[in-house]
Amino acid sequence: MMDIDTIGSVLLAILAGAIRVGTPFLFVSLGECLTEKAGRINLGLEGVLVISAMSAFGVSYLSGSAWLGVLAGAGSGALLALLHGLASSLRRVNDIAMGIAIMMLGVGLAFYLGKPLIQPQAPTLGSWSLGFWSDSPQLRSALEVNSLFPIGVALAFLMSWAFANTRWGLVVRMVGDSSDAARALGTSVTGVRTLATTAGGAIAGLGGASLSLYYPGSWNEGLSSGQGLIAVALVIFARWRPVACLGAALLFGGAGALGPALQSVGITGYYYLFNAVPYVLTLVILVLTCSPHRVLRGAPSELGVGR
């Protein structure tokens, strides 16, 4: 039977995992939030996540600087998302279908170009020791925080503020809520959407960099299995609010850490079933938040997925 110490260490591992595993979720959901606020959905962020993880790792390996890798991750994510933005601006091109295509292309390109990167070790990102006040070594190691995580937290609050208070934020929301109104004011709808998609890809690219440069901190072909997609669903759960994305990402990080945490205390028989927990949880949350009878509160009106 499990004793108190074991339960405590599992809970601590889940807390640590919430931040460690949740960081990629945070960035991808913020990126998707920005894209969707402008009225487009980018399912291709799964591909963006994988290709940015690969390029971040590659550049960090070649240059010896993890932060250059982070920049490369954001850049490559932006490029792939730009392709989605431009292609979805074409007439009769469906953004959901294009997202699936971008997902496949991004994953293919990353696996192709990342083949030589599977073996080597690259410099990884440092961490912030937020557990300095504690005497417990377990708590200290649990609070070793990915140095990208504070950037993500700041970004969530910044985006939340910008959507409400800046000209750019209002333009993005207007384009997402009524393309007619935007056109009447002389705003280029496709231009804003393409820019928002590209910027969203850059933000999601930071999540990829966090995967390959912090946790797990290496590049391989199994690095992401649907985290990008879960993040898309998280945005619906967070009702398109950036700060709520932060909470949702932490919740899912915790769920994702459940399997490894239980494994570390010797419960191993259900490894794959625990791996399935985040997906099931996402589905359950979608079932609970969505409704066939009304448009979700907070959903950009031009968006197809909120209905």
Add this chain to the structure above:
Amino acid sequence: MNAFTEAWEALLLPLLAIVGALLLFGLFVALAGHNALDVWALLFMGAFGDAFSLQNTLLRAAPLMLTALCVALPARAGLTVIGGEGALLMGALACASVPYLWQPPAGWPGLAVLLAASALAGAAWIALAGYLRQYRGVNETISSLLLAYVAVNVFKHLVEGPLRDPSSLNKPSTLALDDSWLMGPIGGYDVHWGLVWGVGACIAAALWLSRTTHGFATRVVGGNARAASLVGLPAHRLVIVACCLGGAAAGLAGGIEIAAVHTAANASVIAGLGYTGILVSFAARHHPLAIIPVAILLGGFAAAGSMLQRRLGLPDASVQVLLGFVFVLILCAEAARGRLRWQDLRAWWSPSAQALAGRA
């Protein structure tokens, strides 16, 4: 727009997109330091060059036809379902696990039971996504893909845990199926009967959509759900039946992979056939009959992939890159639909032809 122009465009646009993707892929491998001409030649030789590669191509095309139906049939009812991989794995799991619960009779009746179980499992998996969309308002694209990831984990859990054959040491597998249940090759060829199932399912689906009232009603729902409910069509039921049929096709693909290729459920079944099926269906514009040639073409590229790897040392993901280019360009080609007019082309061509003639 007349029917001729429409048919002409439906053929020309995807072909142009595929040619464009091959050009892009050539450029891509050339940048990586390979000879593009060699790559193109090997792609076609590896796919259709001789009897051996042609049979290999057909082997790979068979499950793609079935997984493409899993996208096409819900698409005709207005849904974008992309979780065919999950239905395929559930079908494979059902096929391999029936003998654990109940011993089916030997020979083809047993095979029929196994395949029926696969189709049912696949149907249930996709029907769940359809149900959630119709009754709970959950986006089916996201839910079906989430279900696919759940299916991968359930599959691995059962194959490596409760259903594992203790003698499968290096590669965890379920107990192998009895020899009498296996699906044999057609005549003296390497190609198994799964190809017949795939082609047959595509033809049946085409007949259902074009010749039956139920299929017609499904297309009306897919075309305009509001109009369909105004004329009193049971939209929810039609959509879910379309999802069931699509899921059954993908589940059958999983069952056939077990009964004809792997003989037991193991990790080799997780080969992304469901994901390639998405591309096949989009390239065929969700038309069941068009799925057959598209599956053969793209199955051929997949078959040639191992050749590219062996002969030219390209990474195994190179076919994935090619298919990614194909997918993006096929969708972009939609933008040109209705703009490429036969008359325009003739009008553009004839003055230049006249000018040339005049100069001569």
